[in-house]
Amino acid sequence: MSWSSYLAEREEEHLNELLDFLRIPSISSLPEHADDVRQAGQWVMARMTKAGIEHIEMMETRGHPVVYGDWLHAPGKPTVMIYGHFDTQPVDPLELWDSPPFEPVVKDGRIYARGATDDKGNMLVPILAVEALLQSEGELPLNLKFFFEGQEEIGSPTLPGFIAAHREKFACDMVVSSDGGQFGEDQPELLVGLRGLAAVQIDVKGATTDLHSGIYGGAVTNPLHALVQILATMRSADGKIMVEGFFDDVRDLTAEERAQLARVPADDVALEKELGVNGLMGEPGYTSLERRWARPTLEINGMWGGFQGKGVKTVLPNEAHAKITCRLVADQDPKRIAQALALHVAKHTPPGVTATVTPEASGAKPYLMPADHPGNEAAKAVHEELYGKVPYYVRSGGSIPFCSLFKEYLDVYTVNFAFGMNDEQMHAPNEFWRLSSFARAKSAYCMLLHELAKGL
Amino acid sequence: MSWSSYLAEREEEHLNELLDFLRIPSISSLPEHADDVRQAGQWVMARMTKAGIEHIEMMETRGHPVVYGDWLHAPGKPTVMIYGHFDTQPVDPLELWDSPPFEPVVKDGRIYARGATDDKGNMLVPILAVEALLQSEGELPLNLKFFFEGQEEIGSPTLPGFIAAHREKFACDMVVSSDGGQFGEDQPELLVGLRGLAAVQIDVKGATTDLHSGIYGGAVTNPLHALVQILATMRSADGKIMVEGFFDDVRDLTAEERAQLARVPADDVALEKELGVNGLMGEPGYTSLERRWARPTLEINGMWGGFQGKGVKTVLPNEAHAKITCRLVADQDPKRIAQALALHVAKHTPPGVTATVTPEASGAKPYLMPADHPGNEAAKAVHEELYGKVPYYVRSGGSIPFCSLFKEYLDVYTVNFAFGMNDEQMHAPNEFWRLSSFARAKSAYCMLLHELAKGL
Numbered sequence: 001m002s003w004s005s006y007l008a009e010r011e012e013e014h015l016n017e018l019l020d021f022l023r024i025p026s027i028s029s030l031p032e033h034a035d036d037v038r039q040a041g042q043w044v045m046a047r048m049t050k051a052g053i054e055h056i057e058m059m060e061t062r063g064h065p066v067v068y069g070d071w072l073h074a075p076g077k078p079t080v081m082i083y084g085h086f087d088t089q090p091v092d093p094l095e096l097w098d099s100p101p102f103e104p105v106v107k108d109g110r111i112y113a114r115g116a117t118d119d120k121g122n123m124l125v126p127i128l129a130v131e132a133l134l135q136s137e138g139e140l141p142l143n144l145k146f147f148f149e150g151q152e153e154i155g156s157p158t159l160p161g162f163i164a165a166h167r168e169k170f171a172c173d174m175v176v177s178s179d180g181g182q183f184g185e186d187q188p189e190l191l192v193g194l195r196g197l198a199a200v201q202i203d204v205k206g207a208t209t210d211l212h213s214g215i216y217g218g219a220v221t222n223p224l225h226a227l228v229q230i231l232a233t234m235r236s237a238d239g240k241i242m243v244e245g246f247f248d249d250v251r252d253l254t255a256e257e258r259a260q261l262a263r264v265p266a267d268d269v270a271l272e273k274e275l276g277v278n279g280l281m282g283e284p285g286y287t288s289l290e291r292r293w294a295r296p297t298l299e300i301n302g303m304w305g306g307f308q309g310k311g312v313k314t315v316l317p318n319e320a321h322a323k324i325t326c327r328l329v330a331d332q333d334p335k336r337i338a339q340a341l342a343l344h345v346a347k348h349t350p351p352g353v354t355a356t357v358t359p360e361a362s363g364a365k366p367y368l369m370p371a372d373h374p375g376n377e378a379a380k381a382v383h384e385e386l387y388g389k390v391p392y393y394v395r396s397g398g399s400i401p402f403c404s405l406f407k408e409y410l411d412v413y414t415v416n417f418a419f420g421m422n423d424e425q426m427h428a429p430n431e432f433w434r435l436s437s438f439a440r441a442k443s444a445y446c447m448l449l450h451e452l453a454k455g456l
Numbered sequence: 457m458s459w460s461s462y463l464a465e466r467e468e469e470h471l472n473e474l475l476d477f478l479r480i481p482s483i484s485s486l487p488e489h490a491d492d493v494r495q496a497g498q499w500v501m502a503r504m505t506k507a508g509i510e511h512i513e514m515m516e517t518r519g520h521p522v523v524y525g526d527w528l529h530a531p532g533k534p535t536v537m538i539y540g541h542f543d544t545q546p547v548d549p550l551e552l553w554d555s556p557p558f559e560p561v562v563k564d565g566r567i568y569a570r571g572a573t574d575d576k577g578n579m580l581v582p583i584l585a586v587e588a589l590l591q592s593e594g595e596l597p598l599n600l601k602f603f604f605e606g607q608e609e610i611g612s613p614t615l616p617g618f619i620a621a622h623r624e625k626f627a628c629d630m631v632v633s634s635d636g637g638q639f640g641e642d643q644p645e646l647l648v649g650l651r652g653l654a655a656v657q658i659d660v661k662g663a664t665t666d667l668h669s670g671i672y673g674g675a676v677t678n679p680l681h682a683l684v685q686i687l688a689t690m691r692s693a694d695g696k697i698m699v700e701g702f703f704d705d706v707r708d709l710t711a712e713e714r715a716q717l718a719r720v721p722a723d724d725v726a727l728e729k730e731l732g733v734n735g736l737m738g739e740p741g742y743t744s745l746e747r748r749w750a751r752p753t754l755e756i757n758g759m760w761g762g763f764q765g766k767g768v769k770t771v772l773p774n775e776a777h778a779k780i781t782c783r784l785v786a787d788q789d790p791k792r793i794a795q796a797l798a799l800h801v802a803k804h805t806p807p808g809v810t811a812t813v814t815p816e817a818s819g820a821k822p823y824l825m826p827a828d829h830p831g832n833e834a835a836k837a838v839h840e841e842l843y844g845k846v847p848y849y850v851r852s853g854g855s856i857p858f859c860s861l862f863k864e865y866l867d868v869y870t871v872n873f874a875f876g877m878n879d880e881q882m883h884a885p886n887e888f889w890r891l892s893s894f895a896r897a898k899s900a901y902c903m904l905l906h907e908l909a910k911g912l
Contacts, residue, residue, distance in 0.1 A: 195670060199768045208732035214651060214854025217755050217783050218695075218747035219738045220731060224756040225691060232688035235681060237806065239674075275676060276664035279807030282675045291674035299673050300680040301771050306758035307779055312655045312816045314781050314854075315757050323763055325770050327673050350693065351735030362768045398670025398770075 003132040003446045011439065014128055015106070017047065018438070021086075021120050022104040022113040028064055028087035028153050037064045037150040040086040040120075044148050045069075047124070051131035053146060059166075063158035064150030068169070071130065072143045079143040080452055081170060083402060083414065084123025084178040085152035088115035089427045096429035109435045116433040117420040119179040122441065123148060125419075126178055129445035141453030145172055149402070152179065155362075156401040163409045174375045174413055175406050176448070181420035183264075183392050185436070188383035190376050191416035193294060193395035194403055196328035196366035198337035199359070202227065202345055204305075204320040206353045211316040220316060221352025224305050227320035230355060233348045234298055234324075239282045241298045244347075245340040249331045251368070253294055260371065260393040261289055293395035297327040327397060334363030364399040367407060375415035378451035382444055417448060459588040459902045467895065470584055471562070473503065474894070477542075477576050478560040478569040484520055484543035484609050493520045493606040496542040496576075500604050501525075503580070507587035509602060515622075519614035520606030524625070527586065528599045535599040536908055537626060539858060539870065540579025540634040541608035544571035545883045552885035565891045572889035573876040575635040578897065579604060581875075582634055585901035597909030601628055605858070608635065611818070612857040619865045630831045630869055631862050632904070637876035639720075639848050641892070644839035646832050647872035649750065649851035650859055652784035652822035654793040655815070658683065658801055660761075660776040662809045667772040676772060677808025680761050683776035686811060689804045690754055690780075690797075695738045697754045700803075701796040705787045707824070709750055716827060716849040717745055749851035753783040783853060790819030820855040823863060831871035834907035838900055873904060 007014075026040035027033040041064075045056050048069045056069040064087060072079070091101040091114050099105045104113035111121065126146075133140055147170060149156065163170060183189040204223040211220060235241055253261075266289040268280055282291040291297075305320030307313035326337055338359035349355040369376070371393050383391045403414045419441040425431040463470075482496035483489040494514075501512050504525045512525040520543060528535070547557040547570050555561045560569035567577065582602075589596055603626060605612060619626060639645040660679040667676060691697055709717075722745040724736055738747040747753075761776030763769035782793055794815035805811040825832070827849050839847045859870045875897040881887040 197768075197770065199770075206731075206733055211731065212854065213753070213755050213757065213781060214783060214852065216731070216748060217853060218751055218753040219727075219736050219744040220733065221735070221737045222755050224759050225687075228684050228687045228756070228759075229693060231681075231684045237685060271675075275662075275667065275672070277662055277676065277808045278810070279677070280675050281677045281806060281808050288675040292672060295674055297669070297674040299669050299678050299772055300684070300762065301669065301769055302762035302764050302773070303680050303684075303776070304760040304764045306756065308758050308760045308777075312653075312779070312781060312818045313757055314653065314655075316755055317757070320759070321764075323768070325669060325768060327670060350737060352733045352737050354734070360768045396670070397673060398668065 001136050003136040004443060006132040006136050007128070007442050015435070015438070018111065018121055018124055019104045021124060022111070022115055023102055025102045026087050026115070026150065027090050028151050029090055034064065037087050041065050041067045041148070041150055044086050047127055048146065051127045052134040053127070053130060061158040061162040066150070066162065067146070067148040069146040070144060071140055074140060074143045077142040077453055078173040079145065079171070081145040081147050081172040081175045082126045082178065083147050083175050084126070085119050085149045086123060087150040087153050088120070089118070089153050093429065098430055101431070106435070110432040111435065112430060112432045114431050116431050117424040118426040118431065119152070121433040121438060122178045122418045122420060125438070125441040126445050129442050129449070132442070133446055133449065141450050145170065152402070156405070159401065159405055160409070163405055167409055170410055172410065172412055174415060176375065176415050176417050177402070178418050180416035180418035181422065183394065184421065186387060187389060188387045188391040189394045190371070190379055190391045191396060192369050192371050192376070192393050193330070194367040194400050195296070195397050196332060196334060196404070197325055197362065197364040197399050198328055198334040199323070199325045199362055200338050200341050201358045201360065202230065202322045202324065202355060203358070204230070204353050204355045206318045208318065210318050213314040213316045217316055221350055222316050223320040223353050224317060226350050226353045226355070227303070227305065227322055229350060230345055230348045231300060231322060234344065238284050240284060241296065243298065243340050243344045245343070246296070246337065249333065249336065250296060251330050253290065257294070258290070261287070261294065264289060264392045264394055292397045294329060296329050296332060299325055301325055328366045330366045330368035332366055334365065335359070338363070364401060365404045365408065367400070367403045369413040373413055373415070374455065375413065375452065378448060378454070379415055379417050381451050382447045385447065386440060386444055417444070419444070457592050459592040460899060462588045462592050463584070463898050471891070471894070474567065474577055474580055475560045477580060478567070478571055479558055481558045482543050482571070482606065483546050484607050485546055490520065493543050497521050497523045497604070497606055500542050503583055504602065507583045508590040509583070509586060517607070517614040517618040522606070522618065523602070523604040525602040526600060527596055530596060530599045533598040533909055534629040535601065535627070537601040537603050537628040537631045538582045538634065539603050539631050540582070541575050541605045542579060543606040543609050544576070545574070545609050549885065554886055557887070562891070566888040567891065568886060568888045570887050572887050573880040574882040574887065575608070577889040577894060578634045578874045578876060581894070581897040582901050585898050585905070588898070589902055589905065597906050601626065608858070612861070615857065615861055616865070619861055623865055626866055628866065628868055630871060632831065632871050632873050633858070634874050636872035636874035637878065639850065640877065642843060643845060644843045644847040645850045646827070646835055646847045647852060648825050648827050648832070648849050649786070650823040650856050651752070651853050652788060652790060652860070653781055653818065653820040653855050654784055654790040655779070655781045655818055656794050656797050657814045657816065658686065658778045658780065658811060659814070660686070660809050660811045662774045664774065666774050669770040669772045673772055677806055678772050679776040679809050680773060682806050682809045682811070683759070683761065683778055685806060686801055686804045687756060687778060690800065694740050696740060697752065699754065699796050699800045702752070702793065705789065705792065706752060707786050709746065713750070714746070717743070717750065720745060720848045720850055748853045750785060752785050752788060755781060757781055784822045786822045786824035788822055790821065791815070794819070820857060821860045821864065823856070823859045825869040829869055829871070830911065831869060831908065834904060834910070835871055835873050837907050838903045841903065842896060842900055873900070875900070
């Protein structure tokens, strides 16, 4: 029996298993659901055992646990580690759900539940695919490890130390992530880049107390004006970042990269309408998509000081504050960027106030993998067969911690191979996943493992 | 018996009367003290009656009452209206007082109590002086009206309508205010100018909701950056206001005015030390004192938007706000300045956001009286006799509503003739007044009324 027949015969059984998995309210951000996260991990372990995966164990981190397993009987073949996560986002606002988030409903070819697309449905797929291969072919075409975590939705905070401590166990040739998505029902994508993050807080301090604006106004540096002056020097009016040294480590987009990005449909007018704004803006010389995916940013996330109440208070405040995050691209380093910001602030602080720049702990390195990485080539071959189309090479403007972590500690790239779609209400009420994606994904993973076995 | 002998014989009696007056906790800002404010007004009425003042009445405003009285038996002579207030500031922080604020203590030649210098002590003086003149000379050398209010410490909010409704009753040739002060124990001053006030709030609005800085950052106008950009255009780095039309109505300082201001000692190094700052700044071409007293300002009093908590939130906020007040000088108009600010904001708002400018109700016109106004000349003559020195001609960077109100509705200037000093903890714990000032003030008022009678 072929793996495809094996899968076809078990569609209903697999759906029921997924529904069981979705009933576990494994919300990682809420302490009262910590046991549910663990229970979801145990459910995964049981399903892995049934599939024929070996050396299954629950590994403790300083937060939610990681589930590991492997199948390592293909000597001379590459070793690939499959990534996924069994935790979910919270469910509020609950009143906007059409059915309870942890009581899955199948309707019109869709499975509605929290975690359906992100990531329980997608992460169950490689387990089922492996079972189908083992049952139909008696073996796997390559060596596999499995790394399923329970803290992705809170930013994987305890994974860095954990991965660093288990480098040998997780050693592999590449990672395939089941957490991600596709551009559309008839258009595949390959994710090749993520932006990193550098975050600082700026605190400007003037006189020892707030001052009367009548008595002192005009002769004393107002920390709010000083902050405005400092921040205004950081970007030009048209959105170019002016911080000295900021672009030193930025890899310019190659002509090929720009061509790849230009293939991705992006409608500025539709975006304006979606956001309710009367215009877009950004770094001159780049398209909106390039600005959002492949160029660094500097954004004030918050700013405050002085009087915020109703009416008038004629105060000359003695403090002003701003929070800034920069989205980074290869090869910018969060620490170096925070330093550049500190130098810039020091240089532009007017007399009469002091300004301090405090880097926040939550930096993240940017992630950029070669578009023609062998893992991408294998995924591309599968996508072309399944969709009859060349995938878009996309990036994400946000950060996904595990991609950077696997690169940093295991020195391997992560190929995104998942089948969620942007309209599936990830992180929102009425999350769903398409049954058609579930079926396609299982076949796709069987095909991908064979493709990857051909050579990494 | 001369007025001076009359006063000399009653020093202790007058002190005890002032202590009685100070025992009334007439805090105008606290609703639970409204009856105390009224009781203080009644105390004043009783004392005026005793002094021989006529037509005494408590007049209702829409807030705390005004006490009126007059003595109008000098046909052909000028009519002067004496101003003062019987309400006080609040007392918090109470724990910093060495003795209870409404249980006056006389110690080391000083009277300690809330209201001692501001303004109960100073406002009692003209009543006592009038009594001394009437008792010693049988009449006053000119016609007097008395206008004592109970809401000065909250900005006299209901006085504009009240004064406008009683223009005839309060008609006079000039006002003498008992609320104010002198430069030092051996240096008199004359107050010739007050700054006005224009206040606006700026609200910048972007997308319909807050956005994810990873997904949209770099392509969408951030309202915080837009606000920074707008505010940065309002002043040059060295403190010159750049708003178009802002200086259109500003009367340039004359050489004589600058010379008068230059006579006033002002120590920038001492000011820096007092405020705890490492430098001063302000409009180029002017001294610190000129900037604080005689030049307009534009100050951000408050600014806010986005995330203000601990740590990082990678949000691209959809709103940003700022509160601005401008201190105005003659002949700037609060309404025209608010319009100039609105035009400036409209001109400098980048695409992708909207900005609205809302004027606040609490505007105030600037006040500038001729240094050689006959009232000032009379006060100068008294000061020269009392101190043996020419007074400094000073201004205040703040606003005093009643000076502008009397000018606007009665078309008369207000001569500041009071004997508080800056070190007397006005508005702060352990407020006090000097007994020596009390004695000097009574004589000074007797002398002033004779000087004013010589001709206005």
